[in-house]
Amino acid sequence: MGTLWVWALALTAILLSFGHVYTEITQTFIVRVRNDLKPSQFLDVEEWYSTTLRSLTSYKSMTLKSESGKGEKQRDFVHVYKTVFNGFAARLTNQQVEELSNLPQVLGIIGFPFGASACLPGSLDKKLVRGKIVVCDRGGSPRAAKGLAVKEAGGVGVIIENVDGEGEGLSADPHLIPGLAITESGGKPHKPWDINYPAISVVFDMSSRPSKYNIAVMRTATHVGNGSSSYSVVVTPPRGAKVTVDPPKMTFTEKGQKKSYVVRIQMQSVPPVNLYAESGKLTWTDGKHQVTSPLMVVWKDLPT
Known part of the structure; x- marks a missing residue:
């Protein structure tokens, strides 16, 4: 009986050992x-x-x-x-x-998983990326290489986001597709009083009716400075689109005051077949300070 008990324990140990090997x-x-x-x-x-x-x-x-x-x-x-x-x-x-x-x-x-978030070569799922603007964490590979990885996966635009350790420094990069770079703080969730909102992205669906070729986006800004101040907008429109801002000037009289504005983006021309996205920006300035909101326009389902 004692011998059978020893053999049972030995067999159990062997099975557990094999289970560990094969389930690693x-x-x-x-x-x-x-x-x-x-x-x-x-x-x-x-x-x-x-x-x-x-x-x-x-x-x-x-x-x-x-x-x-x-x-x-x-x-x-x-x-x-x-x-x-x-x-x-x-x-x-x-x-x-x-x-x-x-x-x-x-x-x-x-x-x-980090490779995909950093847009390393070969790490992106083409089914998820195709036709999209992709946000890539900075680091792990050259910044321009991230844009190339997005392009090869079928993406139409890239945003390089600084991560912890990269800070607020930005560099210009020769991307093969429209690309933007944002600072570490710019990539974090924004507080309600923060005037710096994320980039504005719109999609013109070429397979839809013409009413879809005029898109309006609303933003709300909160005055964070002391005293009164007036901000005027300078528009750098994406190629092939007309951009208007209403109102083009906002006047704040006290700290914490909120103002809303509407950005209207209208398609003016159909880009070449090999062009899927264009970038621009809105720059609000009071003469001393500037606040920039990137603009990205994507054309979807272009005729072939």
């Missing part, structure tokens, strides 16, 4: 690599990456469908990056991530 959770990580450290015995970086992954504890190749949808193939990684940075994406356990991080050729490892 994996998730997708992006691994940045120094390709200049590739040993000469490897013909290319893909072979080097595969060998490195297979050396990890309990690493298993993935079975992926071919791009044509016919047949399957074994792969050691989800994607290989060769343009903006060097590296690969793979499904890894936490233990495997720790092993990789100790290798001299690994520059950094980024969890895929």
Whole structure:
């Protein structure tokens, strides 16, 4: 009886051990690599990456469908990056991530949810991004590369948002699609008394009736200064659109006073087929201070 009890305990331990191995959770990580450290015995970086992954504890190749949808193939990684940075994406356990991080050729490892929020190459879901203006966290890759990642995923505009540590500094970037940059404070939820509202974005649906080609947006501003002050607006309209503001001037007589204004955006011309979005801005000024609200206009369902 005692022997049977010992065998039962041993069998239970073995089953629990196997259960731990097979239920260990994996998730997708992006691994940045120094390709200049590739040993000469490897013909290319893909072979080097595969060998490195297979050396990890309990690493298993993935079975992926071919791009044509016919047949399957074994792969050691989800994607290989060769343009903006060097590296690969793979499904890894936490233990495997720790092993990789100790290798001299690994520059950094980024969890895929962060990769999507930072618009890293290959991290965006095309079904979710297509035809949209995408907000990307700054960091993890060059700012212009984020715009390229959005463009390749079918996005029509990009907003680069400073995150903690980046502060209020902004830089001009040569994006391939309309792009804006906002500061760390500009990306946070705004207080009711904050005059700096988020960017105004409108969509002209080319498949709808003409009444949709004239869109009105209302904003409310709160005076945060002491004493009276008058602000006048300077409009920089997006190309192909007419923008008017009513009233064009707001006069405040005391701190905390609220004023509302209406921004009317009217389509004037249909852009070329390869053009989906244009940007502009509203600048309110009292002669000393300026408050800018970015404007983004998107044309949807353009004729082909």
